[in-house]
Amino acid sequence: MKNITRIIGLSFMALAATTVYGCELKVKKDPTTPVIAQAHTTVAHKHINNTVKIALLLDTSNSMDGLIDQAKSQLWDIVNKFAYVKARCGNDTNHDYIRPNLEIALYQYGNDNLSSSEGYIQQVLGFSGDLDEISEKLFSLNTNGGEEYCGQVIQTSLNQLDWGKNADNLKMIFIAGNEPFTQGKLNYKDAVTNATEKDVVINTIFCGNYQQGVSSQWKNGATLTGGDYMAIDHNKHIVHIDTPYDAKIVSLNTKLNATYIAYGSLGQAKLEKQYTQDSNAMEVEEAVAVKRAVSKSSRLYNNATWDLVDAADDKEFDASTLKKEQLPAALKNKSDKEIVKYISIKKEERTAIQSEIRELNKKREQFITKNQTDGNQGELENAMLSAIKKQAERKNYKWDD
Numbered sequence: 246m247k248n249i250t251r252i253i254g255l256s257f258m259a260l261a262a263t264t265v266y267g268c269e270l271k272v273k274k275d276p277t278t279p280v281i282a283q284a285h286t287t288v289a290h291k292h293i294n295n296t297v298k299i300a301l302l303l304d305t306s307n308s309m310d311g312l313i314d315q316a317k318s319q320l321w322d323i324v325n326k327f328a329y330v331k332a333r334c335g336n337d338t339n340h341d342y343i344r345p346n347l348e349i350a351l352y353q354y355g356n357d358n359l360s361s362s363e364g365y366i367q368q369v370l371g372f373s374g375d376l377d378e379i380s381e382k383l384f385s386l387n388t389n390g391g392e393e394y395c396g397q398v399i400q401t402s403l404n405q406l407d408w409g410k411n412a413d414n415l416k417m418i419f420i421a422g423n424e425p426f427t428q429g430k431l432n433y434k435d436a437v438t439n440a441t442e443k444d445v446v447i448n449t450i451f452c453g454n455y456q457q458g459v460s461s462q463w464k465n466g467a468t469l470t471g472g473d474y475m476a477i478d479h480n481k482h483i484v485h486i487d488t489p490y491d492a493k494i495v496s497l498n499t500k501l502n503a504t505y506i507a508y509g510s511l512g513q514a515k516l517e518k519q520y521t522q523d524s525n526a527m528e529v530e531e532a533v534a535v536k537r538a539v540s541k542s543s544r545l546y547n548n549a550t551w552d553l554v555d556a557a558d559d560k561e562f563d564a565s566t567l568k569k570e571q572l573p574a575a576l577k578n579k580s581d582k583e584i585v586k587y588i589s590i591k592k593e594e595r596t597a598i599q600s601e602i603r604e605l606n607k608k609r610e611q612f613i614t615k616n617q618t619d620g621n622q623g624e625l626e627n628a629m630l631s632a633i634k635k636q637a638e639r640k641n642y643k644w645d646d
Contacts (some may be wrong), residue, residue, distance in 0.1 A: 285448035294334045295345035297415065297642075299373055299553060299633075302400045304422030304452075306355040307390045311480035312421055312452055317383050318529055319626050324376060326630060328543035329645040330637070342643065347545050348372040349379050350406055353386055355393035355422065364397040364429065368405055376546055377515070379520040380537075393422050394429030395466065399436040401446065402608040408443050415640040416443070417472075420449035421479075426462040433462065437469045448472040448632050452479040473632035485532035486616050490609040495531065497602050498538035504595035506553040506588065509571050539606045542599035543631065554595060557588045564588075 292610065303312060324347065331342035359365045366478040370382045399418060408416050426433050426449070441448050449467040451458025455476035458464060464474035502523070507516040527534040540546055549555040556562055564581040576584050634644065 295343060296348055296374075297327065297330070297332075297345045298348045298350070298406075298408065299417045299419065300350040300352065300372075300406060300518070302352045302354060302398050302402060302418060302420040303386065304355045304424070305353040305388045305391075305392050306393060306422075306424075307388050308423060309355075309421075309452065309479070310388050313362070313383075313386050313388060314529075315479060315523070316386075317380075318533050320380060320383060321526070321533065321540045322626055324474050324540045324545055325536060325543065326644075328545055328643055331645070332643075335379060336480045344544060345642075346374055348374045350402065350403055351379070351382050352398055354395075354398040355391045355424070356387075357389045357391040358387075358389070359391065363424050364394050364431075365391045366394070366398045366401050368401070372406060374545070374547070376540060377522045377548075380525065381518060384522075384525050392428065393424040394431065395420060395422065395424075395426045396431040396433035396436040397429045399433070400431055400439060403436070403439055403443060403445065408445055411503055412444065414444065415637055415642065416445040417448060417636065418445055419448045419450060420466075421452060423452040423479075424461075426466045433466050434469065437466055441470050446470050446472045446636055448636075449474050449628070450628070451476045471636075473628075473635070475628040475632065486613045487532065488546040488609045490605045490612070491531055491535045494535045494538050494602055494605050494609070495527075497605075498534070498541065501538070501541060501595065501598045501602070504554060504591045504598065505548070506576070506591060507551055507555075507573060508553050508567065509551055512551045512571070512573075515548065519548075535609070538602060541604075542602040552590050553584075553588050557585075557592065574589060605622070621636055 296528060301316075303309070303311060327347050330345060331344045333342050349370070350372045352366065353359070353369055354364070354366045356365055356367075359367050369386070371381065373379060399420060402418060408414075437447050447461045447467055447470040449458075449472065451461070451463040451474070453476065458474065458476045463476075467474040502519065505516060505519070507513050523534065523537065526537040547555050549559065553567075564584045567584065569577055572584075576587060579587065637643075
């Protein structure tokens, strides 16, 4: 799958919260509960926690192989752009801009392998910030002929996902396909009306001729919610630009992986998934593996649920609560003090490696900009980022210069 198009606009913006608060309140953990077991406690904390939420609805019928390949290729481009986004609650100037988290949901539709009783629609992944899991699900997609019901897949995602009710949230759906937007028993106008009621913006991506998408109602589907309509050539051949920094970044990624300390019941499986998604990226193209490595050097790649280095960033982390049988062999017979020291060493190593990757990436991006041509640019990626930035400004999001 060499030289696959630059692409896919993921979707990541919302500030999940209640209507009482301008932004979601950060969860405060119960201090009596070990950090490892505190995933779902819900005590309000005074600090604000923003989350960008985007649902990506992909047509996986036979004609969409190019679209799926682009999604696999360009996930990391979009993640890397969002590493530099910041947000403020409404018009509240009393708080500084803060860095929002990123969550993506994924649906496939129009595939004969899916249940006809469900409208040939499947939720592949609910809202998740686990970048390895998102990558895994994208790589699990396969195309097959089917019926493409745009209105129904939009409505299904509205019903199944937790979009929240905060008026300051930016909630976005990106739906991509190439059949008439009007197919199916559920009228797309009813679905987009329901989206408006939930303050969800619909953005439509027609894979084909611009005017054909207009006449088949793809543009209207976006316009009704204040979203953007885009037409792309999903089979466009994009040549990735190789740079003098790629090999070094890939090498640093291998060293970065060595800083992860898997723990808990899911630790080893998650560590293996990390390696698998590195391999998947490399199989697409080395340039994609480079972009993934850059994503892994960003704040958005956090694995506190299975990695002790990320988990230890929590102020309430307590090494004495760790179960020895769930630790890697190198730590099973260590004292709490020795475990903390070991984690600290790995943290220093990781910070240094991530910093070096980011510095090399700056030089890489300068090289790409200097050698960029129209043939190297991803239509979908550019279109989606443009739509996201425009709509994000309405919710007081901005990007670092």
